[in-house]
Amino acid sequence: MTTTPFVRDQWYVAAYGYEVGRELFSRTVCGEPVLLWRTEAGEVTGMSDRCVHRRFPLSQKPSHLVGDQVVCGYHGFTYGADGACVNVPGQRRIPRTARLTSYPVVEQDSFVWVWIGDRELADEKLIPRAPWLDQPGYTTVSGMEPLAARHGLLVDNLLDLSHETYLHGGYIGTPEVAETPITTEVDEQAGIVRVSRHMEDAVCPPFYAESTGITGRITRWQDIEYHAPCLYLLHSRIAPVGTPPPDADGGDPDAFHVEVVYAITPETENSTHDFWAVARDFALGDEKVSGFLHDNNRTVVLQDVVALDVLEKAVAAERDGYQELSINIDTGGLAARRILKRLAEEAAR
Amino acid sequence: MSAAGAPGAVGVPGGPAPVDDGVYRIHWVPGTDRLLAVCFCGEKREFEDPVELWDWLLAHPEHGA
Numbered sequence: 001m002t003t004t005p006f007v008r009d010q011w012y013v014a015a016y017g018y019e020v021g022r023e024l025f026s027r028t029v030c031g032e033p034v035l036l037w038r039t040e041a042g043e044v045t046g047m048s049d050r051c052v053h054r055r056f057p058l059s060q061k062p063s064h065l066v067g068d069q070v071v072c073g074y075h076g077f078t079y080g081a082d083g084a085c086v087n088v089p090g091q092r093r094i095p096r097t098a099r100l101t102s103y104p105v106v107e108q109d110s111f112v113w114v115w116i117g118d119r120e121l122a123d124e125k126l127i128p129r130a131p132w133l134d135q136p137g138y139t140t141v142s143g144m145e146p147l148a149a150r151h152g153l154l155v156d157n158l159l160d161l162s163h164e165t166y167l168h169g170g171y172i173g174t175p176e177v178a179e180t181p182i183t184t185e186v187d188e189q190a191g192i193v194r195v196s197r198h199m200e201d202a203v204c205p206p207f208y209a210e211s212t213g214i215t216g217r218i219t220r221w222q223d224i225e226y227h228a229p230c231l232y233l234l235h236s237r238i239a240p241v242g243t244p245p246p247d248a249d250g251g252d253p254d255a256f257h258v259e260v261v262y263a264i265t266p267e268t269e270n271s272t273h274d275f276w277a278v279a280r281d282f283a284l285g286d287e288k289v290s291g292f293l294h295d296n297n298r299t300v301v302l303q304d305v306v307a308l309d310v311l312e313k314a315v316a317a318e319r320d321g322y323q324e325l326s327i328n329i330d331t332g333g334l335a336a337r338r339i340l341k342r343l344a345e346e347a348a349r
Numbered sequence: 350m351s352a353a354g355a356p357g358a359v360g361v362p363g364g365p366a367p368v369d370d371g372v373y374r375i376h377w378v379p380g381t382d383r384l385l386a387v388c389f390c391g392e393k394r395e396f397e398d399p400v401e402l403w404d405w406l407l408a409h410p411e412h413g414a
Contacts (some may be wrong), residue, residue, distance in 0.1 A: 187372045
């Protein structure tokens with residue numbers, strides 16, 4: 001497998017809104033170091049995290065904010081919230097090229113999205129939604145784990161949840177996950193892959209047993225929506241066996257719903273920001289349940305991180321033309337890979 | 350526990366007729382190891398290998414019209 005190329009001209013999650021404040025904050029997205037901070041009015045702004053003068057990272061102390069201006073800690077170059085240089089040391093003339101690349105930024109659904117690519121193409125209507133993360137009626141826990149693996153490996157991982165049975169046994173995996181056939185839908189034009197696995201009579205794993213209080217067997221639905229390249233949604237429906245299915249109008253008062261959200265943001269060609277969030281529509285505000293779900297899901301994510309970090313080393317060391325094997329469970333993952341490849345090629349033209 | 354978050358399973362074999370919505374649907378044929386690929390134009394074919402399945406499905410709209 002060759003390195004999955006970056007898909008430019010796309011929106012990516014660079015941070016949670018709560019990570020960005022009046023301290024200078026940096027995160028590399030698709031190889032580009034992005035400086036994020038909030039203006040005094042509370043708006044998030046994004047610009048290159050490299051001074052145009054001698055490349056000093058503006059997120060590095062003693063660089064600092066003065067009002068709505070960033071002062072480089074090396075020689076004092078000063079930039080406004082739009083990235084334009086407003087002051088240089090020792091002279092009045094500000095060079096015409098003294099401007100930081102600025103990034104279109106949108107704060108939505110608790111995420112800070114940045115546009116990587118041609119800013120003329122940035123359309124915020126293209127940003128896929130994850131409304132549960134910031135919506136009344138849901139309680140959310142979240143985090144971000146650094147992954148020392150290419151983003152394509154995380155896409156593979158999340159599009160095929162049969163691995164839960166083996167990698168996450170005792171947490172979210174039970175035998176039924178790997179045993180239950182999937183159905184797959186692919187909207188090639190929209191870049192969306194849907195994979196569904198409906199388990200009608202399954203063991204309730206600890207992740208759900210302890211959070212919902214269900215003690216018996218469950219109906220467990222996993223409905224994945226992957227919006228290439230960055231956003232992954234897992235609609236999880238949990239209910240005791242025998243619970244009526246959802247109403248025609250979508251009402252489903254006797255079931256528990258968990259919206260598991262991942263943002264898969266490439267950092268470099270071989271590393272990824274693994275954003276994860278779990279929103280639930282039960283035990284709202286219950287801190288004990290929140291603590292359990294946070295710790296348990298983070299453990300699961302870290303199990304993936306350990307596995308994918310090892311896999312990255314194996315893949316990076318393999319000979320050219322290594323022939324891997326795909327089976328039925330990979331139907332959605334293969335579609336996602338192809339969509340990512342197509343999007344990368346289109347953006348490179 | 351409010352509204353159902355899930356959109357529900359995708360279509361199943363024998364379900365409603367395909368619609369020309371640009372969506373490819375792949376069903377796991379119950380009780381077998383075979384996959385049924387359904388193009389949005391209505392053409393169908395069974396496969397044992399998802400790689401071959403995608404090769405056919407993606408080439409299909411051009412040569413099957």
